[in-house]
Amino acid sequence: MRKYEPKPLRVFLQDGRNDNNIYAGSWWVANQDMASAFEWAGYEYTFVVGEEKHNAIHGSAILPDAMRWLWKDPAKPISNRVRPGDRQFSRMIAGDSKWELVSEGHQFTEGPAVDREGNLYFSDPRASKIWRMIDGKVSLFKEDTGNANGLMFGPDGKLYACENGRRRIVAYDVKTGVATPVVTDVTSNDLVINAKGEIWFTDPTAKKVWYVRPGSEKKLVHEGFEFPNGIMLSPDQTLLTVADSRSKWVWSFQIGPDGGLLNGQPFYRLETNDQSSASSADGMTMDTEGYLWVTTNTGLQICDQPGRVTAILNKPQPGSLSNVVFAGKELDTVYVTAGDKVFRRKVNRKGLTPWSPVKPPKPGL
Known part of the structure; x- marks a missing residue:
């Protein structure tokens, strides 16, 4: 993601601090890495953090807010612009x-x-x-x-x-x-x-x-x-x-x-x-x-x-x-x-x- 030119996407991330940490890795750490990559690449994104474990409690509770954020300004095209001097692509x-x-x-x-x-x-x-x-x-x-x-x-x-x-x-x-x-x-x-x-x-x-x-x-x-x-x-x-x-x-x-x-x-x-x-x-x-x-x-x-x-x-x-x-x-x-x-x-x-x-x-x- 850090290497590819940003695509016209708006991204909503959600995770809990007590998410799974197993042999395959840590969900919480992986989502932090993902959020960091979205930030660096210039995407329009938001990352909402809760305290839940690996379940749907927090995600279900904020789903209406997530949908409203993702579909805000529906008539306006999504534009992921790279800030001059701040990113590789610039x-x-x-x-x-x-x-x-x-x-x-x-x-x-x-x-x-x-x-x-x-x-x-x-x-x-x-x-x-x-x-x-x-x-x-x-x-x-x-x-x-x-x-x-x-x-x-x-x-x-x-x-x-x-x-x-x-x-x-x-x-x-x-x-x-x-x-x-x-x-x-x-x-x-x-x-x-x-x-x-x-x-x-x-x-x-x-x-x-x-x-x-x-x-x-x-x-x-x-x-x-x-x-x-x-x-x-x-x-x-x-x-x-x-x-x-x-x-x-x-x-x-x-x-x-x-x-x-x-x-x-x-x-x-x-x-x-x-x-x-x-x-x-x-x-x-x-x-x-x-x-x-x-x-x-x-x-x-x-x-x-x-x-x-x-x-x-x-x-x-x-x-x-x-x-x-x-x-x-x-x-x-x-x-x-x-x-x-x-x-x-x-x-x-x-x-x-x-x-x-x-x-x-x-x-x-």
Whole structure:
């Protein structure tokens, strides 16, 4: 509850100081913890305490009061606002910003990428199309893209795309739309590029991660994931993170001088639902403070530098999110792909670009 974005709920809690204290724990202590979590998360709640044991005497007596409190101002929507500077979400979200619909009517949106001007590009691999949004207007950039999925702009200004349908990665000239093969005979899902133009990409089918230096052949740098999916660099481009969708982990690696991956470990522990240990982690992005933003089946999870989930933004619609990027002229708006749509939301963080690595601040609590 402390990590999730508050939902529009009003909560009434009641307990007695002499409630059960058994092998499973203390009801009284647990309800105090619950009340503390509601307070911290910013919910509208009340906690009425009595002296009864584990029975319905006190609860029955105050039930009319509870119902009146829960249904007060029925015509007025419930708004759980986070007080500025007082909660985790106020450090992430700009004011009362909500998800806004950007584009819809696609088959399956993926691969959001941002160019030097802050313009958004995204793919629809099932329709084999790439779209772009300039000055708020969405238009078709390219069709017949070989089921292009993951996208990212490189330091050369070209749009790199995982054309899995043609088993290659290409670089698009955004002025002409001409695609130049970069690496062929590969299965790829998502990719990341650094300031030198070096590429790392995931191959979920073979459970591998590959590396390509400009002008060189691909090189295997890791294998053994259940389902390697999203991939991202740290702000200073010294670490590589890889999401394993069929687990609750995002792995972190040091990058060697030859592009190889060293000292890998499951580092970011994602939150999952009770039905599965798989997070369905997909596309990821980083902000300038070194926080990792991960699309999952429970929402947009935000992890701090030590690897902890500190906040989870609600999904704009049911279903899993597939990818995320910071875009806009100031790189202060997150765009997510979700099903057949694209959404955006103003935030209090700024994103990164491959051509401008930065040194993040020291990790904190």
